Every structure is written in structure tokens, then in C-alpha cells.
Amino acid sequence: MHSKQQSDSADEIRRVTVITLGCSKNVVDSETLMGGIKHHQIELVDDVENADALIINTCGFIDIAKEESINAILDAGKLRTEGKIKKLIVAGCLSDRYGGELKADIPEIDHVFGTMAFGEIIKTLRPSLKYELLGERVLTTPSHYAYLKISEGCDNPCSFCAIPLMRGGHKSRPADEIVREVRYLVSQGVKEIVVVAQDLTYYGLDLGGQRSLADLLKRMSDVEGVEWIRLMYAYPSKFPRDILPVIAERSNICNYLDMPLQHISTDVLKSMRRGITRNTTERVIAEIRDAVPDIALRTTLICGYPAEKPEHFDELCEWVARTRFDRLGVFEYSQEDNTVAHILGDPIPDEEKQRRCAAVMDIQREISMEKNDLLVGKQVKVLIDEPLDVEYRGRTEYDAPEVDNEVFVRSERKLNPGDFVVAEIDDAAEYDLFAHVVGDG
Numbered sequence: 001m002h003s004k005q006q007s008d009s010a011d012e013i014r015r016v017t018v019i020t021l022g023c024s025k026n027v028v029d030s031e032t033l034m035g036g037i038k039h040h041q042i043e044l045v046d047d048v049e050n051a052d053a054l055i056i057n058t059c060g061f062i063d064i065a066k067e068e069s070i071n072a073i074l075d076a077g078k079l080r081t082e083g084k085i086k087k088l089i090v091a092g093c094l095s096d097r098y099g100g101e102l103k104a105d106i107p108e109i110d111h112v113f114g115t116m117a118f119g120e121i122i123k124t125l126r127p128s129l130k131y132e133l134l135g136e137r138v139l140t141t142p143s144h145y146a147y148l149k150i151s152e153g154c155d156n157p158c159s160f161c162a163i164p165l166m167r168g169g170h171k172s173r174p175a176d177e178i179v180r181e182v183r184y185l186v187s188q189g190v191k192e193i194v195v196v197a198q199d200l201t202y203y204g205l206d207l208g209g210q211r212s213l214a215d216l217l218k219r220m221s222d223v224e225g226v227e228w229i230r231l232m233y234a235y236p237s238k239f240p241r242d243i244l245p246v247i248a249e250r251s252n253i254c255n256y257l258d259m260p261l262q263h264i265s266t267d268v269l270k271s272m273r274r275g276i277t278r279n280t281t282e283r284v285i286a287e288i289r290d291a292v293p294d295i296a297l298r299t300t301l302i303c304g305y306p307a308e309k310p311e312h313f314d315e316l317c318e319w320v321a322r323t324r325f326d327r328l329g330v331f332e333y334s335q336e337d338n339t340v341a342h343i344l345g346d347p348i349p350d351e352e353k354q355r356r357c358a359a360v361m362d363i364q365r366e367i368s369m370e371k372n373d374l375l376v377g378k379q380v381k382v383l384i385d386e387p388l389d390v391e392y393r394g395r396t397e398y399d400a401p402e403v404d405n406e407v408f409v410r411s412e413r414k415l416n417p418g419d420f421v422v423a424e425i426d427d428a429a430e431y432d433l434f435a436h437v438v439g440d441g
């Protein structure tokens with residue numbers, strides 16, 4: 001930790017703004033930090049104009065994310081120079097990776113911290129404080145849904161990924177602690193719990209020597225008041241099949257699974273060190289769909305990885321067209337320092353990466369349109385996210401917040417965020433549905 005004027009300014013910190021960048025796991029970290037800040041009677045303010053200190057929880061995942069974090073820091077640096085804030089604190093993945101460089105290049109930064117440095121950050125705000133964390137997060141998502149992180153870090157060796165460099169090896173949270181947090185979230189009015197991790201399916205291996213996500217899911221699903229449990233970031237290799245009957249049998253576990261696959265060509269998967277082949281990937285997908293027939297499968301792919309030859313890309317496109325994922329996202333390959341793949345260079349030009357990403361999304365858009373068209377005339381359960389001018393925006397159990405499809409619902413009666421309704425689909429677009437309420441959910 002590096003600091004300026006540590007002794008005199010700290011006591012003047014009365015109001016703090018926390019800016020969160022990056023993924024849902026970073027959201028949970030910020031909420032945990034904010035819980036600690038609030039616990040120590042330091043006021044949280046949304047508007048940085050009213051803050052004494054600004055904390056930026058950064059993302060260091062890939063180029064575009066790093067750029068966004070650096071721009072946010074530079075903007076904050078101006079506020080620091082103008083004296084509008086007394087302290088600029090940078091934390092999270094980007095500063096975990098490049099703390100020294102950030103501090104050297106942006107002198108307006110007062111302190112840099114890595115990930116999970118909640119105690120140190122709060123002590124920097126109020127050195128006199130004896131830091132303690134009650135684990136009561138300050139939720140920043142709309143109050144009816146919340147992310148729940150069940151583990152930190154990752155033990156997988158994916159060649160392109162810098163996350164283990166920033167987040168460390170896999171560490172599962174104790175199941176009792178997680179179930180306690182589920183109860184706490186429900187007591188705060190949360191209806192939908194979005195379960196996240198770097199690798200969800202690895203849960204428990206470091207606790208009892210075997211994967212125990214299925215048991216954890218049963219305990220979470222048994223908590224009274226949980227309406228929806230959604231699973232994000234499953235890893236395909238050594239996929240724990242025993243979670244499938246739990247998903248199928250439990251009505252409060254969404255028939256939804258996010259499983260980033262990154263690619264399908266066995267050659268590329270080998271170079272990516274994903275520990276899986278095309279055949280095994282296809283078998284896992286088939287088993288998931290057999291066990292939970294109406295499951296919505298979401299995946300994420302990378303285009304432009306150094307070892308991706310044109311024939312590998314063609315194979316990827318043919319496979320996306322045939323596998324018909326329900327939800328799909330794609331990233332351009334980003335060459336990351338200190339990753340195994342870094343040595344391969346970055347031979348595929350950005351324009352070609354963009355062309356490949358667009359080509360995959362063109363295929364997916366058609367699939368999504370065809371699947372949505374089949375829902376017209378059908379009735380679905382919708383969770384209302386927010387009121388709009390003449391309708392409401394919501395989601396089905398097949399749609400995760402912020403990344404998937406949405407349903408625009410017309411209703412004669414007033415609805416509130418967090419309400420469940422049954423809606424009949426009147427019309428469809430590529431990624432959206434249009435519906436009217438026909439009953440309570």
C-alpha cells in the first residue's frame with residue numbers, strides 16, 4: 001500500500017463513493033466492502049460530488065475492461081487534482097495486477113489495493129478503526145435480485161486467462177456461511193439469487209475432496225422464500241452431473257445454466273488448455289439437455305485466439321448453427337501479460353477478430369429469433385425488473401440479469417419490481433419478447 005498525507009486527512013473522510021467495474025463477482029466484493037464501510041458509520045454516497053473519498057473497484061480481465069478502468073481512474077484523478085475529493089483509492093483486479101505501474105503513472109491515486117482488501121481499505125479511510133466485517137452487504141443490484149459468490153479464485157489452467165493471476169487459486173466458501181447469506185438476502189427481499197464464481201462446478205473440491213455443488217444447491221433451495229436460484233459460470237470439464245437432477249426437481253432452481261465453452265475445435269481447446277475435447281463437450285451438452293429438457297443453455301466463446309485457423313473458425317460457426325444455444329455471447333481474443341498463451345503472440349488482426357465475432361452473432365441472432373418466435377401465444381412466468389413508460393421490463397427464468405433477453409410486459413394493474421406475473425407472449429424480436437399479463441406468477 002502506498003499513501004500520501006496518511007495521518008492528517010483520514011479523519012476527514014465522512015462520505016465515500018464506490019464505483020464498481022467488471023463482473024458480478026466484483027459487484028459482490030464492492031457490496032461487501034460497502035457493508036463494512038457502512039458498519040463503521042462512514043456514509044455511502046452515490047454522487048462523487050458529495051464524497052470525500054472515491055473508491056474504484058477495477059476490472060483487469062481483458063483489454064476493453066482494462067481501458068474502461070483506466071479511464072475511470074483518470075477521470076477521478078481530475079477530481080482529486082481539483083480538490084473535489086480528498087482521497088482516491090483504486091482496488092480490485094486491475095490494481096492487483098498493475099498496482100505499481102498505476103501508482104507510478106497516475107500520481108493522483110492515493111492508495112492502490114488488490115482484490116478482497118476490504119479491511120485495509122477501511123483502515124485507510126479511518127486509521128483509528130478496528131476493522132471487522134459483518135458480511136452484511138449493501139446490495140447495489142435492484143432489491144429483488146442479488147449475486148451470491150460461492151468461491152473465490154480458480155485452479156483451471158486456461159492459457160488465455162489472467163483471472164487466477166488476480167484472484168488466486170480456488171477457495172470455496174463454507175456451505176453454512178453461504179446458506180446464512182441466502183437467508184440474509186431473502187430477509188432483504190431478494191427473490192432471485194444469481195450464483196456466481198470463477199468456476200461454479202469446482203465447488204467443494206478444496207473443502208472435502210469432492211465436488212459438492214449439488215448438496216449446496218439443495219440446501220440453498222430449501223431456504224424459505226427463495227424464488228429463483230440461477231447458476232452462472234459452470235466449467236465443462238469434469239462437469240458434476242449430480243447437479244442436473246437437482247435442477248430438474250427443484251422448482252425454485254431456474255432451468256438455466258451458463259457454461260462458458262470458449263471454443264469447440266479440439267485443436268483450439270487443447271491450445272487453450274481447457275482440459276476437454278469437442279466430443280466430450282458435445283456429450284456434456286447432450287446430457288444436460290436430456291436431464292433438463294427445457295433448460296436454457298448460455299455460453300460464451302472467444303474468436304481470434306492465436307491458434308484459431310480459418311478452418312477452426314468455420315468449425316465453430318457450423319457447430320454454433322447446429323447446437324442452437326439459447327443465449328450466447330462472444331469475446332475477441334485479448335493477449336494478456338503473464339498468461340500461457342501470451343507467447344503465441346496476437347497474430348489475428350483486430351478487424352478479422354471483429355469479423356469473426358460478428359459472424360458468430362449473426363448466426364446466433366437468427367437462432368434466437370426462431371426460438372423467440374416459437375414462444376408467441378405461449379404463457380410464461382416473468383419477474384418484473386422495472387416499470388417503463390407504458391409497460392414493464394422483466395425476465396423469464398431463462399434470462400439472467402443484464403446479459404440475456406428481456407420481456408416487455410403490458411399490464412392493466414400496477415406492478416412492482418420483484419413481482420412475478422404470468423404473461424402471454426404477443427410478439428417476438430431477436431432478443432426481446434412482448435407480452436401482456438394474464439395472471440399472477
Ligand code: SF4
Nearest residue numbers: 154156158161163198
Ligand atoms: S475457468 Fe479458465 S477462463 Fe474461467 S476464470 Fe478459470 S482460468 Fe479463467
